Amino acid sequence: MATLLSAQGIEARSGGRTLFTGLTFGIEDGERLGLIGPNGAGKSTLLKALAGSGQLSGGTISTRRGLQIGYVAQDELFEGEQTVEQALLAGLAGMNQDETEKMISVEIALAQGGFPDRNQKAALLSGGWKKRLAIVQQLLREPDVLFLDEPTNHLDLKGVEWLEGILESPAFAFVVITHDRYFLENTTTKLMDLNSAYAEGFLAVKGGYSDFLEAKSAYMIALGRKQDALESTAKVELAWLRRGARARSTKAKGRIEDAGEVFAELDSVKRRNAEKLAMESGFSASGRQTKELLVGKNLSKTLGGRELFAGLDLVLTPGLKLGLVGENGSGKTTLLRLLMGTLEPDTGTIKRAASLRTIFFSQNRAELDPNLTLRESLSPASDVINYRESTIHVTGWAKKFGFREDQLGSKVALLSGGEQARLAIAKLMLQPADLLILDEPTNDLDLASLGSLEEGMESFPGALILVSHDRFVLDKVCNQVLVLGEGAPNFYADYTQYTESRAAALAPPPKEKAPKAVAAPVAPTAPKAALTASERRELSKIEETIFAAEEKVAEIEAKMLLPEIATNAAELQRLWGEELPKAKANVERLYARWEELEAKQA
Structure with a gap:
């Protein structure tokens, strides 16, 4: 495949700290690359530089002549009075199209994005629809390579599935920063982990997320x-x-x-x-034994003349992990406000246990004061933090959440999105609670932090309500899922059961059987094509060939464990990222061929 873009010895620094250095790699035509790594590793900095929108401290990036690049940033900025249609037209600026061609392209884009109102002001769209608009705006330009920075943030679950459909077999290469593990598995064919834990500064592995883990x-x-x-x-x-x-x-x-x-x-x-999980603590529980923490009966709510839900009954008990699922605008945030008591239902009642302790994580992190330092935000009064009846120094507590000691004096406003999310969680874990309400807590978190958060949620003995578009987290953590916005509120055992139910509902009904016709004389069936002489020879030797192919896999795996290979990072990465996947694919191909020949012979 042709190389679209190559990076040679690139490096970047921020605030006197080296983010990455000496990176050398290329992006090939048709490549579907997932870029992952810990918060602060420089993923967004790298993506901007590759897209031509950011500066590096050293090294060079070269592109194929005439390369068309698309770039979707984390945050979308649209002019105040610009409509959806006008934003799409603006995205075509500089393209070699006449007015008729541009209008046709915009009509296609409006349909592709599923926008309900082309005249809606872009700046007033919800976060999810802004993200859709930004993505479609770049697709209009027919890029050779598209760079996307955390595109699943703010998208609801249907929006994530919509984007997956676009990226499953695109006509362009793409590089995407995301920590959505199902998304990575479903869309990418190569993973690149930007992490100083590797001698080369990154680990590149062909395959999906499961191949990367191996x-x-x-x-x-x-x-x-x-x-x-x-x-x-x-x-x-x-x-x-x-x-x-x-x-x-x-x-x-x-x-x-x-x-x-x-x-x-x-x-x-x-x-x-010494790479460890970014967060090494769990949520604090109050220890109360109340069987029913909150009981809601016949709840309904209408806002702006639109009914969000009606006839909703729910009981929150210790150990319940409830995932709240629905499109943007389906009433998830409204229901959270009802449960917290900041909004009253139109009908129904909510009974809370006496002195119920509830803590809330808002997706906009409103509980963080941007003017405080990290140290002040964690421990305003002293350098000591009280956690589960023990004390710990603020520096030690910060380190448990992946912060360096030299960051304690940094203003909260200057922290990255992932760092702010970790800070908010670090503060919440200090508060004993009966009920956790977490609204999109996974946004911006790296994979290590996600794993730690999942463990904290799973081990929390109280009740948990989780709003998330991360399907992996919903499947792993939740033992019940409530779906809003699809008719009457419905409960499911888990997210997978919900998707299976939805798929069954969308499946076409079985065709009615036609009445039996009078049997006509059956023409003699042509005999199955017999194996050719070369196929018979191939079949007689295929078990031996498969054995040799499996031996090749074992040989590569054994080679990786040799001391001289284990100490050679470049050779080790070549074996993992190239030779081993190739050898395993050959084994799978041979088994498929064996089945094909056996079926033909039968």
Whole structure:
């Protein structure tokens, strides 16, 4: 495949801190690349630079002549009076189209995006519809490569599925930053983890998210073995130095220099091997034993003349993990306000347990004061934090949530979206609660933070209400799902049951059986095509061929565990990212061919 864009030795710094350095890679025609990595690794900085919208501290980026680039940023900015239709027309500026062609393109885009009102002011759209508009605006320009920064943020579940449909088999290459694991699995064919834990600064793996997990696990195992080998060597060299080694000879001097390199490499490997979950704590529970924390009966609410829901009954009990699902505008936020007592239902009653302790995470993080420092936000009165009847220094608490000590003096307003999300969660975990209400808590979180948040939600003994468009999180955490906006409110055992039910409802009805006709004489059936001579030879040897292919897979896996390979990051990455997937694909192809030949012979 032709190379669309190549990066050579690129690096970026922010506030005196190196985000990444020495990155070298390319983007091929038709590539579907998922860019992941911890918050603060520089993913958005890298994406902007690749799209030509950002600056680097060093290195070069070269593109194919005439390359058409599309870029969808995290936040969409549309002019105050610009309508949806006008925004789409503005996206065609500079394109070689006459007015008729532009209007046809806009009509197609309006249909593709599913916009209900072309004359709606773009600036007044909800976050999800703004995101759709920004995506379709870039698609209008027919890019060769499209860069998308967290495109699933603000989209509802149907919006995420809509975007998946576009990216499953596009006519363009794309690079997407997202931490939606189902989205990565469904749309990407290669993953790139931007992370200083790797010697090259990143790990690139062909395949979906599940293939990446397998490769990363192997990498970390090999890195652990490398650390063990270096520690053994370091002990020998340290003992030699302590015996009073002197650099009197060239050989001795060389060994002392080699020992220094071993210690330096060991220090580097230890730092890279020390990657931990970004958040290492859980939500605090009040410990109350009340069986029913909240009971709502026959709840209904109408806003702006539109009925959001009616006849809703629900009971929140300890251990309930309720996922709240629905399109944007279906009434999810309204229901949360009813349950928190900041809004009254039109009909029905809500009975709360006495002294019910509720904590709320808002998706706009309104509970954070942007003018405070990180330290002040975590602990306004002192340097000590009280957590589950114990005390911890504010620095230690901040580190549990992935913050560095030098960030404690940073203003909240200057923190990244992911860092603000982690800060909000760090504050909430200090408050004992009976009921957690979390509105889109996964937005902007990296994969490590998501894993920690999931563990915290799963282990919380009280009741949880979770609004999220992350299907993986809903499936993993929730033991009940409530769907709004699709007729009467409906409960399901989990998100998967809901999707299966929806798919069944949308499936076409079975065709009615036609009346039996009088049987006509049946023409003799032509015999199945027999195997050709070459196919018979192929079938006789295919088991042997499969065995050899499986041996090749085992050989590559064994090779990756060799000390000389485990200490060679470039070779290790080549084996994981290229050779192993290729060998496994060959085995699958051979098994499929075997079945094909057996069926033909039968």
